Amino acid sequence: MMSTKYRIPFEGQVMSVSGSVSPDLLEVVxxxxxxxxxxxxxGSPNSPTLMEYEQxxxxxxxxxxxxxxxxxxxxxxxxxxxxxxxxxxxxxSDVIVIASTGFHRRIYYPSxxxxxxxxSEQIARYFIDEVLQGLEETRRLPKPVKAGLIxxxxxxxxxxxxxxxxxxxxxxxxxxxxxxxxxxxKGADAEAILNFFIRNGVRPNQVVLCHMDKVPDFVLHRNLxxxxxxxxxxxFYRPKYSPDTHVWPLIEKMVTNxxxxxxxxxxxxxxxxxxxxxxxxxxLIGLLTVIRSHxxxxxxxxxxxxxxxxxxxxxxxxxxx
Ligand SMILES: [Zn+2]
Numbered sequence: 001m002m003s004t005k006y007r008i009p010f011e012g013q014v015m016s017v018s019g020s021v022s023p024d025l026l027e028v029v030x031x032x033x034x035x036x037x038x039x040x041x042x043g044s045p046n047s048p049t050l051m052e053y054e055q056x057x058x059x060x061x062x063x064x065x066x067x068x069x070x071x072x073x074x075x076x077x078x079x080x081x082x083x084x085x086x087x088x089x090x091x092x093s094d095v096i097v098i099a100s101t102g103f104h105r106r107i108y109y110p111s112x113x114x115x116x117x118x119x120s121e122q123i124a125r126y127f128i129d130e131v132l133q134g135l136e137e138t139r140r141l142p143k144p145v146k147a148g149l150i151x152x153x154x155x156x157x158x159x160x161x162x163x164x165x166x167x168x169x170x171x172x173x174x175x176x177x178x179x180x181x182x183x184x185x186k187g188a189d190a191e192a193i194l195n196f197f198i199r200n201g202v203r204p205n206q207v208v209l210c211h212m213d214k215v216p217d218f219v220l221h222r223n224l225x226x227x228x229x230x231x232x233x234x235x236f237y238r239p240k241y242s243p244d245t246h247v248w249p250l251i252e253k254m255v256t257n258x259x260x261x262x263x264x265x266x267x268x269x270x271x272x273x274x275x276x277x278x279x280x281x282x283x284l285i286g287l288l289t290v291i292r293s294h295x296x297x298x299x300x301x302x303x304x305x306x307x308x309x310x311x312x313x314x315x316x317x318x319x320x321x
Contacts, residue, residue: 008177008319009132015148015317016070017087017097023314026096027069030287031313032181032210032232032266035060035073035089035097037080042110047080048271053089055277060093062276063284070096071284072266072313074151074181074210077101078115079108083135083145098317101130101147101172103165105155105183115165123168124175131176148317153183158192167200174201179316181208181232187215194229204228205321208264208313211235216246218253225254225262228321230312234268236291237282251308252298260304264313265291 013020037050050056063071075081083099090097103115115123127150130136134144152169154161173180180202184190190209197207205228212221213233221231233251235241254263267287269275276283282290287309295305315321 017145023318026314029070029310031264034270036085046107066288072098083138098148100151102151105153120164120167124171127172149179156185156188158189170200213247216250225259232264234266255300263308
């Protein structure tokens with residue numbers, strides 16, 4: 001393994017599907033989303049698909065026109081990611097897209113996916129190569145699409161998460177210094193997850209813990225923020241998680257207690273039902289029309305809004321603490 005620990009390969013820059021960009025250019029960022037999920041031949045019946053190219057493109061253009069600038073795509077390889085589609089969607093819409101390597105929950109993969117049977121060094125090498133050389137499916141392009149972050153997925157209990165794959169993600173993240181976005185099952189075991197990464201050489205300020213607003217416990221959020229993690233919130237469109245009594249008051253509390261640099265806002269629209277042009281959901285544009293408008297009404301302050309809606313995740317992707 002290389003010895004450039006804690007030095008991000010695209011130091012100070014963010015790696016988008018079209019190449020490196022300054023974090024200042026990312027502006028409004030959806031910190032966790034899914035723009036394309038391909039149906040696989042022997043794919044899992046659990047995996048949603050998003051393959052309505054024209055509708056997705058129309059929605060991206062609408063997002064861009066409303067002031068959205070960047071989207072972090074959290075679909076790793078092997079469960080429906082298609083780096084070529086991400087590149088094409090980004091180029092045609094002028095939305096900056098950041099692609100992921102890493103792994104999702106096992107239920108989303110074909111049973112034959114090699115990762116589950118491999119050793120952690122081999123898996124780490126695969127993640128590192130996707131960051132340094134490009135996503136596997138794009139290596140034949142003249143300019144392969146590189147991953148800008150490592151996405152991981154933990155089960156409700158950390159011990160039930162495939163250990164070698166998780167170790168590999170930590171190895172790769174420690175080696176490269178890149179951002180790691182970690183799916184939590186409704187916030188479960190978040191402190192244990194953060195500690196796992198820290199024990200394995202990852203800096204807490206590389207870590208983004210996802211879906212944390214599903215457990216809107218301020219003390220937990222404060223502790224994780226103080227430890228250096230960014231907390232990603234995305235239940236705004238999900239009535240079953242009671243956003244009015246959970247995520248919105250939580251944001252207010254985080255901001256008034258000075259943690260506006262520890263929150264990243266996202267929409268996580270893996271399901272077609274959430275897309276406006278596919279199924280009349282709130283859509284990508286909801287980040288601006290629903291979420292930003294609500295934040296403005298809350299009077300949390302423009303700087304806090306900018307931090308939570310882009311600057312925090314942009315800096316983390318660029319390796320800026
Ligand atoms: Zn997701």
